[in-house]
Amino acid sequence: MTHMDISRRDLFTVGGKLLLLASVGATLEQITGSETAPDAYKMADHWWGMIIDVDKCIGCGNCVRACSNENAVPKGYFRTWVERYQVEEGKENPRVDSPNGAIDGFPPNTDEHLKSFFIPKLCNHCADSPCVQVCPVGATFVSPDGVVMVDDTYCLGCRYCVQACPYGCRYLHPEKNTVDKCTLCYHRITKGLTTACCENCPTGARKLVDFKDPKDPVHEFLRQNKVQVLKPQMATKAKVYYKDLDGSVR
Amino acid sequence: MIPGVDGFMYPNEVELQWSILIVLYPYITGLVAGAFILASLERVFKVEAVKPTYRLALLTALAFLLVAPLPLQLHLGHPERSMEMYLTPHSSSAMAMFGFVYLWYLTVVLLLEVWLEFRADIVRFSQTTTGLTKVVYRALTLGSQNISPAARIIDDKVGYAVTVIGIPSAFLLHGYVGFIFGSVKANPWWSTPLMPIVFLFSAMVSGIAAVMLLYIVAMKVKKRVIDMRCVDTIAKYLFYTFVIDFTLEMLDLIHRTYEADESFRSLDFMVHTRLMVSQIILQICLGTLVPLALLAANQLWRFREAARRAMYTVACSLTLMGIFAMRWNVVIGGQLFSKSFLGYTSYKMDLVTREGLFSAIGLMLLPFAIFFVLIKFLPPWPERETT
Numbered sequence: 001m002t003h004m005d006i007s008r009r010d011l012f013t014v015g016g017k018l019l020l021l022a023s024v025g026a027t028l029e030q031i032t033g034s035e036t037a038p039d040a041y042k043m044a045d046h047w048w049g050m051i052i053d054v055d056k057c058i059g060c061g062n063c064v065r066a067c068s069n070e071n072a073v074p075k076g077y078f079r080t081w082v083e084r085y086q087v088e089e090g091k092e093n094p095r096v097d098s099p100n101g102a103i104d105g106f107p108p109n110t111d112e113h114l115k116s117f118f119i120p121k122l123c124n125h126c127a128d129s130p131c132v133q134v135c136p137v138g139a140t141f142v143s144p145d146g147v148v149m150v151d152d153t154y155c156l157g158c159r160y161c162v163q164a165c166p167y168g169c170r171y172l173h174p175e176k177n178t179v180d181k182c183t184l185c186y187h188r189i190t191k192g193l194t195t196a197c198c199e200n201c202p203t204g205a206r207k208l209v210d211f212k213d214p215k216d217p218v219h220e221f222l223r224q225n226k227v228q229v230l231k232p233q234m235a236t237k238a239k240v241y242y243k244d245l246d247g248s249v250r
Numbered sequence: 251m252i253p254g255v256d257g258f259m260y261p262n263e264v265e266l267q268w269s270i271l272i273v274l275y276p277y278i279t280g281l282v283a284g285a286f287i288l289a290s291l292e293r294v295f296k297v298e299a300v301k302p303t304y305r306l307a308l309l310t311a312l313a314f315l316l317v318a319p320l321p322l323q324l325h326l327g328h329p330e331r332s333m334e335m336y337l338t339p340h341s342s343s344a345m346a347m348f349g350f351v352y353l354w355y356l357t358v359v360l361l362l363e364v365w366l367e368f369r370a371d372i373v374r375f376s377q378t379t380t381g382l383t384k385v386v387y388r389a390l391t392l393g394s395q396n397i398s399p400a401a402r403i404i405d406d407k408v409g410y411a412v413t414v415i416g417i418p419s420a421f422l423l424h425g426y427v428g429f430i431f432g433s434v435k436a437n438p439w440w441s442t443p444l445m446p447i448v449f450l451f452s453a454m455v456s457g458i459a460a461v462m463l464l465y466i467v468a469m470k471v472k473k474r475v476i477d478m479r480c481v482d483t484i485a486k487y488l489f490y491t492f493v494i495d496f497t498l499e500m501l502d503l504i505h506r507t508y509e510a511d512e513s514f515r516s517l518d519f520m521v522h523t524r525l526m527v528s529q530i531i532l533q534i535c536l537g538t539l540v541p542l543a544l545l546a547a548n549q550l551w552r553f554r555e556a557a558r559r560a561m562y563t564v565a566c567s568l569t570l571m572g573i574f575a576m577r578w579n580v581v582i583g584g585q586l587f588s589k590s591f592l593g594y595t596s597y598k599m600d601l602v603t604r605e606g607l608f609s610a611i612g613l614m615l616l617p618f619a620i621f622f623v624l625i626k627f628l629p630p631w632p633e634r635e636t637t
Contacts, residue, residue, distance in 0.1 A: 078261045096258040096592055121260075130436060136346035137334045156334065157327015159267040160345050166436035168260030168589055172267065177327030234435065250590035
């Protein structure tokens with residue numbers, strides 16, 4: 001056995017070379033990727049919307065609460081809400097209520113004999129959005145995957161879009177002083193999740209759909225059912241479809 | 251039950267978004283457009299009788315135009331971002347064009363015409379005054395001291411050309427304001443192609459009435475003779491314009507009533523309840539029918555001078571109130587009903603907030619303060635002719 005003298009200088013030289021080698025190795029691993037990365041989200045591959053089965057909605061308000069919590073919606077304002085319709089035969093107008101957006105559900109039905117049903121509402125993410133058209137600076141826009149959103153770092157707070165929305169889906173955020181609305185939980189859907197409202201619906205009355213996905217059940221749904229959008233006379237190309245929507249719904 | 255709400259409103263609709271400041275916006279721009287069109291009667295259409303009000307009309311238009319963007323600015327959630335409308339305007343937005351229409355009208359039309367009209371006076375004052383006043387007048391000459399007859403002829407020709415451009419610009423300014431409302435298809439109270447033209451004629455009515463009233467008051471204050479030929483002529487034009495304006499508004503009403511679309515019952519109910527005072531009483535009865543009757547009486551019969559002056563003063567004051575009520579009914583009325591047509595909300599005006607009553611009063615007084623400064627610096631009437 002030979003005796004080796006290792007000077008301090010040798011130690012630094014060898015140690016330095018080893019460190020360099022380790023760094024290069026680590027960098028190469030990062031570049032080539034030892035794990036397969038998840039599929040990156042491509043906006044052009046999606047065209048989002050929602051389908052709502054009116055008969056399945058029980059008016060529990062879970063969706064409103066989930067939306068409110070998920071998106072920190074200010075109290076008294078609503079990105080989604082539920083309306084209860086009570087239609088009396090022969091009467092011109094239905095009775096409609098939505099106590100506090102139905103965040104706590106509804107009180108019991110006052111008249112069992114009336115035709116009664118619940119209508120969940122949210123931004124219709126219209127392809128021809130009047131709100132997008134009127135925004136003076138383009139702070140409201142439709143994303144390439146079909147979601148209408150507001151850039152709150154750019155919005156002036158003029159509220160022309162609030163006036164232009166036929167469905168009452170927009171409001172001025174009381175703290176930010178910019179317009180706020182449903183984003184279709186964009187932070188979730190771009191990660192492969194569904195929206196907070198759909199995830200928390202106990203009956204599956206509302207479902208997020210991707211019209212560009214050939215495997216999405218929406219295609220079968222639209223083939224099999226009679227569907228309608230809200231206020232079709234507004235010609236906004238709304239992308240929230242309601243199954244068996246009653247004519248009294250506004 | 252939500253206080254102030256009857257029936258059903260979509261939950262986000264309960265709160266009104268456009269306040270009294272947005273009522274002031276079309277009111278003030280209307281006064282500008284109307285005052286300018288009155289000024290153009292003398293300049294372009296050679297109606298010599300209204301000459302005594304020509305300069306007054308120009309200064310009135312300028313005073314109100316300088317204030318016109320302030321209600322919008324105060325109303326914005328982020329006023330500090332308003333320049334974005336100039337820097338990155340959204341081409342499909344009617345509102346985005348406001349800045350450009352405004353700047354065009356202010357700089358190319360009004361400031362230029364006022365300067366050309368008062369240039370000779372400015373040069374004269376720059377030579378006869380002293381101290382700071384002299385410095386201001388010298389700055390206002392923009393370096394040109396030439397007021398020779400030949401130079402004045404050029405001023406006159408350029409001024410004429412500017413007025414010719416100014417008339418369609420004034421139409422554009424206020425017709426455009428009407429389009430901002432008339433193009434909102436979601437709101438049946440606003441959505442009508444008649445809106446720009448109704449706004450335009452009501453603007454002319456309010457502007458003419460404002461200048462006429464200012465002229466009568468100014469002459470009283472300065473103890474000068476009121477030129478009755480001038481006032482009678484303006485009253486005649488006010489009457490004609492008012493008849494067209496009222497006809498258009500009635501056409502709109504008849505059309506809505508006859509067509510009776512899905513929104514009709516809801517809007518009709520609103521007019522008979524929440525807008526009863528502001529629309530039926532203030533706008534139509536006191537603000538339109540009474541002044542129209544007073545003006546019509548003067549076309550049919552010849553009253554004594556004092557009686558005519560009193561009738562014109564009352565007619566103009568009521569007209570200005572009526573047009574304000576009209577702007578109120580459009581802006582506030584258009585937000586009182588639900589787009590579901592199933593309910594109504596109410597407008598609770600704040601007092602001392604940014605969009606409150608005091609801000610509105612301040613904004614309405616500001617043009618008069620500016621007007622006072624303007625007539626001090628640029629006297630619109632000759633030095634003689636005192637009673």
